[in-house]
Amino acid sequence: MKNAGIRTGAQYLEGLRDDREIWTRGTRVKDVTAEPGMGGGAASLAGFLDRQHEAAYRDIVTYEDAQGIRCAISHMVPKSKADVVQRGRAFYEWATWSNGMFGRTPDYKNASVMAFAHAPGFLAQGSKGQADFVQNMTRFYDEVRLNDRVLTHTLVNPSVSHAQATSGKFDEEVALHVVKETDAGIIVKGARLLATLGPLSDEIEVFPSTLLRADDSNIPFAFAFAIPIATPGLKMICRDSYDHGKSHFDAPLSSRYEEMDAVVIFDNVLVPWERVFMYGEPNLCNQAFAQTNAVVHMAHQVACGKLAKAEFMVGVMCAIAKATGRDKDLATKGMIAEVMLMAETVRALLFSAEQQAHEDQWGNFIPLRGPLDASRNLFPKMYPRMVEILQLLGSSSLMATPTEADFSNAMAGDVEKYFQLTHMDSRDRVGLYRLAHDIAVSGFGNRQALYERFFFGPPQIMSSVYFDGYDKDSKIARVEDLLAQA
């Protein structure tokens, strides 16, 4: 099946059954696709990959390349504004399949690899190590695109001391660093945070943290590479699963979309030179995501996903208001309108970015960065507020949630009677509030909120970068102008 383009779900699942070293709940996992608390997420992603082949979605999420091979649109190099819009449509479609609750669909990383592989002048600046970085990245892009590989990534070194981290230094005991260079490649040792979808991916991209201080002491920490998860010496330690084996009725989201996060340990891992993309140059590493515009393409995918998620939150809230008859209540309408405004803000920013798409320095088209930066800085604040509003709307109903089993036991009559609403029978009401519970109360839901707060980076640093890049002078000039008229 090599180089056949989009894969089926079964092919993806088969690929996960290798020698990977995944640890959870104190034991090593034999088969991630069959592991309780992990296999459900893999099955959902397999279902999404299958959808790429279905007539209803195929032309939305895939394209045929020059050789007639059908690939995911996230790999398509945008050469016009229409291409950017088409990519956005595909990102949005993928996100609707989980209503944004499976955050790390493969199109996120695909967007980044596409950008890196089509900014050759950038990687060509790398002058250290025994590798042709441009050729390596081009080959990697083809490998991922033509085999529909699923990637995770890890960018952050664990910090032992906040003071050390903010001074741009890393601790050699824990941070991932190069320990040796050989003719075969580099040997790396240490840990990295945090690989979402790690145990359920084919490969891991280990890209530079964007906070390397550009001095010689940071050279061992400066690199970018990608290797299969099953590479000897690579281990993942998973967090607790939020999929507790419940039915889709009892846990509509956590039973389906447990994508898992893992800390990644590299125990003297050999990375072959042909998989190294940057090496030993902190300055180059620091510029990588911005200069290749990978950050813009990733932010595009993210904004599309957040729109789907925000719309879903509006849907859940409106369904609750309708069922309870509170859709005429002023306070309820006010709270839901706040969420509607958030969804429409993301939509407007996305539209603005796509409609102002332009050619970049590499001859590719990118959406306008400013609106996407606004969206990715705003959503980490919007989402926790959406959850709060859902808690306020749901109140004790989020606790009045008997299980599916209570509809077929000795309590069934009571449950049918006492859980009904004006506009909804008991079973539908319990199902709806169990969904709201999975968003606003469960471990799965709380992890979603944490994800939205942090997955794109530390919010203080993101907003500080936004502040630095914002055109402040023209605004200050207007203030000075007014004051000068005094």
Ligand SMILES: Cc1cc2nc3c(=O)[nH]c(=O)nc-3n(C[C@H](O)[C@H](O)[C@H](O)COP(=O)(O)OP(=O)(O)OC[C@H]3O[C@@H](n4cnc5c(N)ncnc54)[C@H](O)[C@@H]3O)c2cc1C
């Ligand atoms: C659910 C989830 C999934 C994730 N998935 C991935 C993934 O797939 N790949 C990946 O690479 N990373 C992932 N991350 C990690 C994410 O990139 C980091 O959480 C984020 O960059 C913050 O880093 P940290 O967690 O080390 O927090 P820290 O850097 O320890 O920060 C702790 C707090 O201090 C603040 N802070 C940090 N530095 C400063 C500073 N200089 N000045 C002021 N305040 C500061 C932070 O904003 C935060 O509030 C994920 C995180 C979460 C929660």
